[in-house]
Amino acid sequence: MIKSLLLLFPALQLLAFTSWSFLTNSDKELSFNPPFLQMSGSPFLQEVMVYPSAELQAETPLAAHPTDKNVFAASAITGVYPGGYTSGFYRTTNGGTSWTGTNAIKNLSGGIITTIGDPQIVISNEYRYIMAYLASSGAGGLKVAISYSTNNGANFTSPYFVPGVDTADKVVMSIDDYPQSPNFGRCYIAYSEKGGTYFSYSTNSGTTWSSARRICPTNRYSRVGASIATGPFGEVYVSWPYYQSSSDYLGFAKSTDGGISWDSTDFSFQASASGPGFRMNLNLVKLNGLPVIGVDKSGGPRHGTIYASFIEKKSAISPALDTCDIILRSSTDGGTTWGSKVRVNSSSSASKSYQLFNQLNIDKSGNVNVFYIDTRDTPTNDSFTVYMSRSMDGGANFIDTRASNHKFKLKQLPTNQRLFGVPSYIGSYIGLASSSDKIIGLWYDNVDEQYRAYSVVYPLSTNMSLKSIPQGIYDDSFNRLKKRDSATVVLHSSQPPYQIIDSASAMIDSSNFTAALNFSNISSGDYFIEVKHKNSISVWSNAAVSIISGGNNSYDFTLAAGSSYGSNVIQLDSDPMRFGMYSGEVNSDNAIDVTDVSIIENDAFNYASGNVITDINGDNFVDVTDIAFADFGSENFVLMISP
Template identity: 30%
Template sequence: MTSTGSPNEPSICINPKNTNIVVAGSNLNFYFYSTNSGLNWTKQTLTSTYSVWGDPSITVDTAGNFYYGHLTNPSGGYFIDRIVVQKSTNGGVNWNNGSFAGYIPPKQQDKEWLCVDPANNNLYMTWTQFDSYGSSNSNDSSTILFSRSTDAGTSWSTALRINKKAGNCIDEDNTVEGAVPCVGPNGEVYTSWSGPLGIVFDKSTDRGVTWLSGDKFVTTQPGGWDFGIEGIYRANGLPITACDLSNGPNRGTIYINWSDQRNGTTDTDVWLIKSTDGGNTWSNVKRVNDDPAGRQQFFTWMTIDQATGYLYFVFYDRRNYSNTQTDVFMARSTDGGETFNNFKVSATPFTPNSSSFFGDYSNVTAHNGKVRPIWTRLNNTSLSLYTAIVDFTSFINLRLKILMEGFYQPLFNQMTRKDTVKVYLRNASSPYAITDSAKGVTDSLNFTGLFLFNNAPTGTYYIVTKHFNSIETWSKTGGEVLLSNGTVYNYDFTSSVSQAFGNNLKLKGGKYSLFSGDINQDGIIDASDLSFTDNDSYNGVTGRFVSSDVTGDNIVDAADVSLVENNSNDMVSVSRP
């Protein structure tokens, strides 16, 4: 998008009336607009008599009007003295001078975010106010403020403090920051933020007029929201709040996304929690990134495609490297945040340098299957802004339910761990050629994984599963009609023996599973697999991804030998057309 002006902290928004129109912004005072869905961009400098000083937040109303919120630093005035919102009625080409909220000098206003209520086009905005930014004086505090506009951004209500527990002004873990507002289906306004209590939540049920009497605790944030990442000048894991307004099964569900270091300073992860009762109770925390432990994922952002209810996440990711090389990944959830499909969107990795300020966040927007992430990367010594063309209108989306025999524990109705599976789509007619393949992670509790096929057209396919120590298993005779239109297709190998070609499944605890024990992946469980497992058992081999550990408990022992021996005696092998 641009490689000049040291752009960072980007914001991006698709016009739902016309998804060819996309508008973005970045620090300190840039805006970008595209008329061809993000393929090409025009870059301009935003101006206002109030001044323009970073923290861009862009949203759009149902009429297609865009709004650009930002900070100010007026000449001869107070530093970041108010929040200004400018409006564009022509797709981001031109902007008015703007209106403002939160002018309470000499206090400073920071990290604002905007949203629109599609029911009435009300604008809602939350942000952090500092008595004195950077002050360590215990008499100075930070608070969360709210304002709304009911006249398309012409004017704003008096700023209202909505948090009860104040933070300090140091701009660190005990400062209250990260309030991103969203709307519910019945006029609710929701937001959450980080601070000394962890992640807390607040809501209004009357379009922002009144709020809860106290901050509602959501979850801890181990390690705080302000943490270190090698090569990054400053990193944070502030929360993003969003609510499903689609007509899908998760309408009204509230989601909060953040990152933290609960698994250690070298294993930052991306997390999600949700509420299905208006924020009264919250689910268990879910890990969004699906890589093995020990790598860094950070600078997350989340959005909901309100046409489908699907969740999209973007984050920086180092899963593929042992150094500071960094990719940008996305994750997608089509089942209300229960499972996540991760995929890389950056073409090449980059290596950040802590002398370059990346800002505090990336961003992503989505509508009706068109998804546009935006992020900052370092090319040599220059910061650049990038997006990716991610369209889920021409993908085959498969939600697969499978069990691995050795992993499944019927007593607890769960697998010993989640694990990676590779799935092939093969033509349903001879010679059954491979059309496409995808990797996904099957969950240990609901046994499902999401698999996205970018290169397969609509057609009839056999679904073929490959797990590193299980028998290759084909779907039932005749294949499945899969549409390349973004629709999620569900296939369940666990429900019936006939779901596999040749009835090639193992009944265990009332569910059907893939046969375990094909250690060398030659398509048959035989003496060679048994010998390999027996040797590893004798030597007490341990580890997470040991092929002979067919029970998935990280040790090769008699239980593994017994299972492989039984399947070897039964001469279990691949069954295919």
């Protein structure tokens, strides 16, 4: 974010521009690709140094391709020039495993493009990489400029200056990335200037832009820090922080016609911001928790819901427990009304930790993800780690995952790297984006004294190897199943009423009894595991099991009776010892009784054959051997036992 100081004191602009006028065109970028991975705080997450370099990398936006799950792009303010800076471009085509790019975007002739902060990036469906940034047009003031690349970032077009811009600050950018939207591919920017919050759009993938227009009310109280998001029906939403008479509010504007006309208010709701304008100082640097908005475009039950995250302090109107917690609100009616505030991060009234630089993303499953830096792991509260909080119930509850394995103590940039001549300014935001099967978080820190960009990938799918044996198809002569068969595994909440969180189906291997399952809708936590088989009594795990989202998990029902709730399994073998699910349940009432016996007898009488539910032993014929399983279960009053 270019500082409000530049807006208030034009002389600072002159000094800044004077220093930039003597910049050279030496490009100091290093030519190697990211060489190393570090393990993060989670054993299944890996952090990557995006583009190892001796240069400054600060303020790191991130974008996902609308349909290609493995393509993401990022940018940063970079210190390529002696005493100055431009914008970097970084790209991954393997879902964040590695990155390529440059610390200085170049024009079509190979010259470095001079930018002056606030880099933003989006990707069109045609793989056009579109960047917005602040730049000097020579006409005075900071303008919003656009460049785009059609050759994967090797070259960008020369700056196109958005018409109608006076003096801009804090540019944000978005693209309508929902293929079913009537405005799919339309690009949007919003920014702040002395007259308020302004907006422009492009209908041709960033080639040309509409004249900037104010979309907020006319009074001129502080509004620096816009956020922009698109909805599934072509809507555009813009928020901004509004500070008036010692009170903070979320300002909000809505367009339903692609940004042509707007409804707006400065008083969408009141906030108990941790500092004026959602900003605060720590370690002599300026940090923030500006409002960030996102929209559910999953097609799920909360399709179209708008979410807003921001920082608040403990007060009568906030669920915050200390000086600086991240809060979430949501709206199901296009921003007209907002639901109750929910605290995002795990915290306690005694911890007094800081959560800042919050970024928000609603993934393709409709889950709410908030990415931020956090001092909770440092008793002195002066060093940060990186966390992501994830909600799978529309923001009602969150589970936190640590993303970084190292701590960093943010501090002022060295004199020769200072941004805009402001010692306390180190950048204003980090990045978060998602595709169909992953979320990538992007941040920058100074763990080795130089600010550099790091990324981490959160897989949206969770693997589980689960062993179970249906009694009817186990062959104790050969210690294996007579055939492969499918099972469905259901993950339940660990708390009553044990609601279903996710489920997956897979084939049980005939020799090792393992089903390789993949879940796409869970976060790390404790779950009861239920295994269902078409003609067996379902079994539940003996207790809630810890499952790591994005990790490789396992559970075995075959080794001991106690692995199932109520020891509700039958011993199938003694050498080796094996236990399995009672078979003979064919009418789905969770009990084996005379009704099941009768159904199987009827099919046996009619010589039923093939893959039918009454073929308990899997030999493709229904006969007395199948009836025997149900008889045994009925005589022993076998029922499903669950918590």
